[in-house]
Amino acid sequence: MSSATKAPAVNYHGIWAIYRFEMARALRTLWQSLVTPVITTSLYFVVFGGAIGSKISTVGGVGYGSFIVPGLIMLSLLTQSISNASIGIYFPKFTGTVFELLSAPVSAMEMVVGYVGAAATKSIVLGLIILATASLFVPLSIVHPFAMLAFLVLTSVAFSLFGFIIGVWAKGFEQLNFIPALLITPLTFLGGAFYSIDMLPQPWRTVSLFNPVVYLVSGFRWAFFDKGDVSVGLSLGVTALFLVACLGVISWIFKTGWRMKN
Amino acid sequence: MDTILSVAGVSKTYASGHRALEPVDLDIARGEIFALLGPNGAGKTTLISIICGIVTPSTGTVTVLGHDAQKDFRSARRAIGLVPQELSVDMFETVLATVKFSRRLFGKAPDDAHIEQVLRDLSLWDKRDAKIRELSGGMKRRVLIAKALSHEPEILFLDEPTAGVDVALRRDMWRLVHKLRAGGTTIILTTHYIEEAEEMADRVGVIDKGRIILVEQKAALMRKLGKRELRITLSEPLSAVPAALAAWPLKIAEDGRLIYAFDAEDERIPDLLAALGAQGIGYKDLETHKSSLEDIFVDLVEQKDAA
Numbered sequence: 001m002s003s004a005t006k007a008p009a010v011n012y013h014g015i016w017a018i019y020r021f022e023m024a025r026a027l028r029t030l031w032q033s034l035v036t037p038v039i040t041t042s043l044y045f046v047v048f049g050g051a052i053g054s055k056i057s058t059v060g061g062v063g064y065g066s067f068i069v070p071g072l073i074m075l076s077l078l079t080q081s082i083s084n085a086s087i088g089i090y091f092p093k094f095t096g097t098v099f100e101l102l103s104a105p106v107s108a109m110e111m112v113v114g115y116v117g118a119a120a121t122k123s124i125v126l127g128l129i130i131l132a133t134a135s136l137f138v139p140l141s142i143v144h145p146f147a148m149l150a151f152l153v154l155t156s157v158a159f160s161l162f163g164f165i166i167g168v169w170a171k172g173f174e175q176l177n178f179i180p181a182l183l184i185t186p187l188t189f190l191g192g193a194f195y196s197i198d199m200l201p202q203p204w205r206t207v208s209l210f211n212p213v214v215y216l217v218s219g220f221r222w223a224f225f226d227k228g229d230v231s232v233g234l235s236l237g238v239t240a241l242f243l244v245a246c247l248g249v250i251s252w253i254f255k256t257g258w259r260m261k262n
Numbered sequence: 263m264d265t266i267l268s269v270a271g272v273s274k275t276y277a278s279g280h281r282a283l284e285p286v287d288l289d290i291a292r293g294e295i296f297a298l299l300g301p302n303g304a305g306k307t308t309l310i311s312i313i314c315g316i317v318t319p320s321t322g323t324v325t326v327l328g329h330d331a332q333k334d335f336r337s338a339r340r341a342i343g344l345v346p347q348e349l350s351v352d353m354f355e356t357v358l359a360t361v362k363f364s365r366r367l368f369g370k371a372p373d374d375a376h377i378e379q380v381l382r383d384l385s386l387w388d389k390r391d392a393k394i395r396e397l398s399g400g401m402k403r404r405v406l407i408a409k410a411l412s413h414e415p416e417i418l419f420l421d422e423p424t425a426g427v428d429v430a431l432r433r434d435m436w437r438l439v440h441k442l443r444a445g446g447t448t449i450i451l452t453t454h455y456i457e458e459a460e461e462m463a464d465r466v467g468v469i470d471k472g473r474i475i476l477v478e479q480k481a482a483l484m485r486k487l488g489k490r491e492l493r494i495t496l497s498e499p500l501s502a503v504p505a506a507l508a509a510w511p512l513k514i515a516e517d518g519r520l521i522y523a524f525d526a527e528d529e530r531i532p533d534l535l536a537a538l539g540a541q542g543i544g545y546k547d548l549e550t551h552k553s554s555l556e557d558i559f560v561d562l563v564e565q566k567d568a569a
Contacts, residue, residue, distance in 0.1 A: 006329075006334070006336075006337050007334075007336035007337040007340050007369060008336075008369070009336075011336065011369045013366040013367070013369050013371065014366065014367050014369055016366060017363050017366035017367040018367070020363075020366075021363055024359070028354065095350055095351075095352070095353070096346075096350030097350045097351065097352055099316055099344070099346050099348075099350060100344075100350075100364065100367065100409070101367070102314075102315055102316045103314040103315050103316055103339060103342070103344050104339060104367045104368055104369075105335060105336040105337075105338075105339040105340040105369050106367060107335075107336075257318055261316065261317060261318055
C-alpha cells in the first residue's frame with residue numbers, strides 16, 4: 001500500500017479556522033453584540049441603582065450601585081457564554097454542515113478549543129464592555145484586578161464548556177433556551193447577584209449555599225471589593241470543579257460519539 | 263494493484279437495530295474512478311460515511327494511504343475530500359470564506375492561488391463574494407465540491423453528485439472529474455444513475471441490501487455480462503422457428519421479429535445469415551442491441567433477490 005507522510009500532532013490551522021469562523025459570526029452581528037449589553041446594563045442601573053439603590057444605600061460598606069456590578073457582569077457572562085457556545089455547535093448539527101467537522105482531521109479537543117475559545121472570548125469582551133458601561137454610572141475601584149480577570153476568564157471558559165454540552169445535547173431550538181432560562185437565570189438571581197446572602201433570613205441563607213452561582217458571584221465580588229459571602233478559595237475551588245466536570249462530560253461525549261455521530 | 267484505500271470487514275448496525283451494512287471488503291486503486299452502484303438504501307452512503315469518519319463502524323477497519331482511519335485519523339482524513347449528498351452549507355458565509363475555511367480545517371496553510379483555481383474550475387469565481395444562501399441549488403452543489411477540493415485531497419468522494427443537477431453542471435462536473443483524474447486524484451462516486459457509472463468509471467462495485475455483490479472492471483463487466491441481441495425483421499413473418507434452424511438459439515418476438523441472443527465473443531452471425539438464406543427466409547432489416555450497465559444491474563439485483 002502507498003504510504004504518505006504523517007499529519008502533524010496538532011491541527012493548529014483547524015483550530016484557528018473554527019475560532020475565526022465563530023468570531024466572524026459575532027462580527028456579522030457586531031452592532032447587536034455591543035449595543036444589547038450596553039442598553040441592558042444601563043437599564044439595570046436605572047432600576048436597581050437609581051430606583052431601589054436610593055432605598056438601600058450601602059451593602060457591607062459598598063454603595064449599592066457599585067455592589068451590583070460584579071453580579072450584573074456574572075449574569076450576562078453565564079447566559080451569554082452558554083448561548084454563544086451552544087448555538088456554535090448546535091447550528092452545524094441543525095444545518096448538516098457538521099459532516100465537514102466530523103470528516104476533518106480535527107480532534108475532539110481541537111474542536112472544543114476552537115468553539116469554546118471563541119465563545120469564551122466573546123464573553124470576556126462582553127464582560128469588559130459591561131464593566132466599562134457600569135463605570136459610567138457608579139464609582140468603581142477594583143481591589144484585585146488580576147483576580148478579577150482570572151475569575152472573568154475562568155467563568156467564561158467554564159460556562160462556554162457547559163454551553164457546548166447543551167449544544168450537543170439539544171435536539172431543537174427550544175432546548176437551547178431551556179437550560180439558560182429555566183436554570184441559569186433563576187440561579188443567578190437567587191445567587192446573590194443583587195444582594196448579599198447575609199441579607200437573607202434562615203433557612204434561605206443555608207439553602208443558598210447549595211447554589212453554585214453564589215460562589216461565582218462571591219469570588220468575583222471579592223476581586224472588586226476584597227469581601228465576599230464565602231471565602232475566595234472556596235469560590236475558586238467551585239469554579240474549577242465545575243470546569244473540570246464539564247471537561248469530563250465533553251470527553252465522554254466525544255469518546256462515545258453521543259449525539260454527534262451515528 | 264497500488265491500493266490507496268482499503269476497507270476490511272466493515273459493517274454497520276445502527277443504534278435503532280437497522281443493519282445498514284454487512285461486512286464489506288473493498289480495495290481502491292490509486293488514480294482510478296470507482297463507481298459504487300446500488301438502489302436507494304443499499305448502504306452506499308453508510309459505507310462512505312464510515313470511510314470519511316462521520317459514522318463509526320460496528321466492525322472492521324478502514325486504511326487510507328497506510329494509515330488506520332480510526333487510530334491515525336489525522337493522516338487518513340486529510341487525504342480525503344467529501345462531497346455529501348445533502349446540500350449542507352453555511353448559508354450566511356460567502357463562497358470564498360467557506361472554501362478557505364475548509365482548507366484550514368483540513369490542516370493546510372492558506373493558498374489563495376489554489377483556491378482561485380478551484381473556484382474558476384467550478385465557474386464560481388465570479389460568485390466568490392456572494393452569500394451562499396443567495397445561490398441556486400446547483401451553485402450550492404458547486405460550492406460543496408470546491409470545499410472538498412480546497413485542501414487538495416488525494417481521494418475524492420462524490421456521493422450522488424448529479425442528483426438534481428442541471429445539464430451544465432453535470433457537464434462541468436465530468437470535465438472536472440477528468441481533470442482531477444489526470445492529475446492523479448482517486449475518485450469514488452456513488453450513484454443510482456447507471457449512465458453515470460457507465461460513462462465515467464474504470465471499475466464498478468454493485469451494492470444491494472448492505473452487501474457488495476460484485477466488483478469488476480467496467481469493461482470486463484460489460485463484456486462478461488453484457489448480452490447482445492440481433493433483431494431481424496423478416497420479409498414474411500414466421501409462426502415458428504423452422505426445424506432446420508433448431509440448433510440456433512432463436513426466438514420469435516411478439517412483433518414478429520426473429521431474435522438471436524449472443525455474447526460479445528460470438529462470431530457466428532454471418533453463418534446464421536447464410537443459414538437463413540439457405541432456408542429461403544428473407545429479411546428487411548437487421549439491428550443489434552447491446553445491454554447497458556443498467557440491464558446488467560437489474561439482472562444482478564433480481565438474481566440475488568431470487569436466490
